[in-house]
Amino acid sequence: MIALDEVLVVDVESTCWEGTRPDGEVSEIIEIGICPLSVATGERGERRSVLVRPTRSSVSPFCTRLTTLTADDVADGLSFADACAVLRKDYRSDRRVWASYGDYDRKMFERQCADYGVPYPFGPRHLNVKTLFALTHALPREVGMAEALRIAGRPLDGTHHRGHDDAYNIAGLLAGLLRR
Template identity: 65%
Template sequence: MAKRLDHILVVDLESTCWQGAPPRGEEGEIIEIGVCLVDVTTWERRDKRSILVRPERSRVSDFCTSLTTLTQAQVDTGCSFAEACAVLRKELKSEDRLWASYGDYDRRMVERQCSARGLRYPFGPSHLNVKSLLAVSLGLQREVGLDEALRLIGLPLEGTHHRGHDDAWNIAAVLGATLGAARKGLPV
């Protein structure tokens, strides 16, 4: 099938985390996949979603809850990681679309977790690193965090930072502003 160039699938992950090293026998794993489609004609954001993922090899720490607002009880109602990958492929056509994230953490985390679980990678080969794109577009000397990126282009942080669906929504805004300005030949 030909690559779909109608939307860019913006993804942001949240994973189990601890203030220090993980407890013995636990590892960081995906607990939320936030997604947002960006229309490449209008740069409008669409279909903001949160796919909660039930962890198999770790528990949500108090630190993780304080950062993401996600609790163990919430993620316990989520689907398996395999089911989440199937949702990405079937409902969002993730294998056929250009997908984007803010940095490479999300791409590497999905690759690592798929490899560890023996699952097919749910995305196609085309990944766009919005963090690098913005830094290059603005001529910055270094990449900046999402909150700083929004400030630099004059957009508000919407929702809760470190919630996957809200961060995907905000990343999509940065992506749309950056590519929209590039298409017009204007600075961001």
């Protein structure tokens, strides 16, 4: 049974490159940002960053400029399987509605779980906050998270493109949408 008292807001950061991806490398999750959101109160829980050690790619200088994460930062991260286990154990992710800003995060988890043979850590209910925000505000198209914050009159809290900060900001946007 899916619990509806809390939405688990997730934002991932992945290895990325400026221009063409190097031969033999694939984009991998290197950070899972998490922020639980109470449905009843709209209060955001503590933001958390779970760093994930890549095994089939490296952190490029472009990726570091974008996320502030370095190869040394993620070298001591958890394995992807252990990071998914943290989601299930600490957040009951397999029994909660989870949300992300857009479908990128959901697709990254689906692909990486399939590639690594890791059980998908989430239940069947995913909320795409990017689409929900555009629909709720009658926008002609979906907008990025920073633009959504501007439209909602909310400041960007923390560092954009850090998973835990983005998850916290997305949870704030979702709280506003649930109150509408």
